[in-house]
Amino acid sequence: MKILTILVVDDDPVIRRLLQQRLKKENYNVLVAADGYKAQSILQEKHVDVVLTDLMMPGDIGGIEVTEIAKNINKNIEVILITAHSSVDTAVEAMKKGASDYLEKPINFDELFLRLDKIANVQTIFRSAQELQHAMDVTEHAASETIQALEMKTAELQGLLDEVENILRDHDSSEEVRITRALDKISGI
Amino acid sequence: MLKINSSELKFIAQYIYDISGIFLDESKAYLFETRLSSIAEELGCTSYQDLYTKAKKDTKKTIERQIIDAISTNETLFFRDKGPFELLQHKILPEIIDKRTSASPNLKTNIKIWSAASSTGQELYSIAIIIKELIPDLSRYNINLLGTDISDTAVSQASYGKYNKFEIERGLPQKQLQRYFTLFGDSWKIKDEIRAMVNFKKFNLMLPFSALGRFDIIFCRNVAIYFTLPDRKKLFDKIADSLTDDGFLVIGSTESLTGVCPRFVPKKHLKSIFYQKKL
Structure with missing residues (x-):
């Protein structure tokens, strides 16, 4: 299974460090940002699979805005929001903007790892589907070239056979002439 | 299961x-x-x-x-294989338009096109988009675009003309997406100007075709592969009957009519094959 790169966005240094340590221990690649602006510049520079962001952050860029920025940069990025119980409604709002899930504080790590596993699974399946699709396109293209070449060749030979038949049925000429002309036709193949 | x-x-x-x-x-x-x-x-x-x-x-x-x-398999894409659509744009349509307009220059030009296994409509909408881009003044033409499929669900989805991002992203160039579709929640809906050009209805290809009339262009791609050889023979024989004498038939790029229908001759244009009736 694919190793996910996760961007943690939280203004609280304690939560940031906690998330970073736990995720690293589970073998994820982890990037951190202390606010929405930093998150934006990381998203623009590096490949990220999942954004794990606090919903409420000081400044103009909160979790909803981070979701929009991430989805604009790459629509395949999954966003999980971390929210206080009181702001569940806002989290649902964010899901309409493309966030895939939310977790309530305090973070239950088992739950978080389960969701990340699911995302990794879906991304793996999605990638193999794309690879299969590509393999199918290549095969189909090669098959169509062969089939079309055969189709044209068969039609050409059919045309030739029809001409030979006409020559052989031409009762105005002697048998010898007909056979010679028919053979001339065929020798062109 | x-x-x-x-x-x-x-x-x-x-x-x-x-x-x-x-x-x-x-x-x-x-x-x-x-x-x-x-x-x-x-x-x-x-x-x-x-x-x-x-x-x-x-x-x-x-x-x-x-x-x-x-x-019934509904895997289909906008502009699935570029070949048939380039063929339509650069060879088939210009030739048909030229013939029909020079035959009766003062009348409206009639052109009938049939997508014989239209599935969820992508093929016929792709054809409509090509026509729209190729013919600036559609009012001088009577263009009839028919799509038929055996699946009710496919026909109603085609008629509705709404596609999710996975259905739309592969095949359709961004420029055409922006021009001919409107974002509708998480999906894209075909604009009325294109929707109004086409008609979809349910039809079983095993039935007689006489009620459908005659067509100048027939697309019958990747459906005959699901039929037995005797049924495939009958299908293309009926298609030959439904096609005008100078009409064009386009089949799937991995399909062949060899041993299926001797009434058609394959012709090559650039990298694609189309069929016309042997006269």
Whole structure:
């Protein structure tokens, strides 16, 4: 299974460090940002699979805005929001903007790892589907070239056979002439 | 998943053939199971025998329609394979338009096009988009675009013209997406100017074609592959009858008419093949 790169966005240094340590221990690649602006510049520079962001952050860029920025940069990025119980409604709002899930504080790590596993699974399946699709396109293209070449060749030979038949049925000429002309036709193949 | 046994395979295969003309060989048990088990389970059937009995008894034919929907493959894309559409744009349409307009320069030019297995409509909408871009003044033309499919669900989805991002992203260039579709929540909907150019209806290719009239261009791609050879022969013979003498037939890029229909000759334009009637 694919190793996910996760961007943690939280203004609280304690939560940031906690998330970073736990995720690293589970073998994820982890990037951190202390606010929405930093998150934006990381998203623009590096490949990220999942954004794990606090919903409420000081400044103009909160979790909803981070979701929009991430989805604009790459629509395949999954966003999980971390929210206080009181702001569940806002989290649902964010899901309409493309966030895939939310977790309530305090973070239950088992739950978080389960969701990340699911995302990794879906991304793996999605990638193999794309690879299969590509393999199918290549095969189909090669098959169509062969089939079309055969189709044209068969039609050409059919045309030739029809001409030979006409020559052989031409009762105005002697048998010898007909056979010679028919053979001339065929020798062109 | 509900398992199918060998005697069920035989009569279910026969039943599917009878209602749709689609021939599924008995070796493809997995195909019957993956496509029919959810219908069977939803109806509370304990076996495929049970599903068959229920389907036969259903006078409204709802189950029959569900089975056809499940069995008929709906994999289709906008501009699936570039070849046929380039062919249409650079060879077939200019030639037909030229012929028809020079034959009767003062009348409206009639052109009839049929997408014979239109699935969820992508092929016919792609054709409509090409026509729209090729002919600036459509008012001088009478262009009839018909799409037919055996699946009710496919026909209604085609008529509605709404596609999710996965259906739309592969094949359709961004420029055409922006120009001919409107974002509709998480999906894209075809604009009325294109929608108004086309018509979709349910049709079983096993039936006679006489009611459909004659066409200048027929697209019949990747559907005959699901038929037996005798049915394929009948299909293309009927297509030959429904095509004008100078009309064009386009089939799937991995399909062949060799040994299927001697009434057609293949012709090559750039990298694609089209067929015309042998006169």
